[in-house]
Amino acid sequence: MTRPVCVLVGPPGAGKTTIGEGLADALGLPFRDTDSDISTAAGKPISEIFVDEGEEHFRALERAAVATALDSFDGVLALGGGAILAEQTRAALAGHTVVYLSVELTDAVRRVGLGGGRPLLAVNPRATLKYLLDQRRPLYEAVATTTVVTDGRTPEEVVGEILGIIGPDPR
Numbered sequence: 001m002t003r004p005v006c007v008l009v010g011p012p013g014a015g016k017t018t019i020g021e022g023l024a025d026a027l028g029l030p031f032r033d034t035d036s037d038i039s040t041a042a043g044k045p046i047s048e049i050f051v052d053e054g055e056e057h058f059r060a061l062e063r064a065a066v067a068t069a070l071d072s073f074d075g076v077l078a079l080g081g082g083a084i085l086a087e088q089t090r091a092a093l094a095g096h097t098v099v100y101l102s103v104e105l106t107d108a109v110r111r112v113g114l115g116g117g118r119p120l121l122a123v124n125p126r127a128t129l130k131y132l133l134d135q136r137r138p139l140y141e142a143v144a145t146t147t148v149v150t151d152g153r154t155p156e157e158v159v160g161e162i163l164g165i166i167g168p169d170p171r
């Protein structure tokens, strides 16, 4: 069994996808994002899965995609922001190196803009993000082995801090 060297969690706009790519690059390891896995397998964007099959169906695909990646992928793994809502996923994260990329409302709103293809943020991004941040903060904190604050920091600075935590050769 292989396992990711680092799993990134946090709300939309925390930078999981961006930081994950940069971190994988710096480590010379592959990068994977469960949103991309789900979208590739379904043959359509996440936003269309929400419209065609609904959020419940997306969450089932997400639980399966996360379980598979946690068991079989040995690079840097980014999860979707809502993955930790599933008790099954929170339990599966135990024993992994889990970095919570935290972000407060102002920076999260700025980064996601008008939603950026995120169906949950399509109508009122600011109000929805405020709700998501408050609802999920305890869940991110519960699964994380480390928290890295991203507000007011560049992706390069964030990648540098994570490298300092997990080291240059985490395998």
Ligand SMILES: Nc1ncnc2c1ncn2[C@@H]1O[C@H](COP(=O)(O)OP(=O)(O)O)[C@@H](O)[C@H]1O
Binding pocket: 010, 011, 012, 013, 014, 015, 016, 017, 018, 019, 081, 111, 112, 150, 153, 154, 155, 158
């Ligand atoms: N530390 C950062 N500083 C400024 N912009 C960032 C930072 N991290 C990510 N971004 C930008 O914010 C947007 C959302 O980032 P993304 O990686 O998709 O976040 P997530 O996967 O957590 O939703 C992207 O446009 C990205 O370039």
Ligand SMILES: O=C(O)C1=C[C@@H](OP(=O)(O)O)[C@@H](O)[C@H](O)C1
Binding pocket: 010, 011, 012, 013, 016, 017, 035, 046, 079, 080, 081, 082, 083, 117, 118, 119, 120, 132
């Ligand atoms: O917060 C959420 O519930 C979601 C976040 C998205 O991923 P990012 O956190 O990478 O934006 C994506 O999984 C989907 O739109 C649902």
Ligand SMILES: [Mg+2]
Binding pocket: 016, 017, 033, 035, 078, 079, 080
């Ligand atoms: Mg992402």
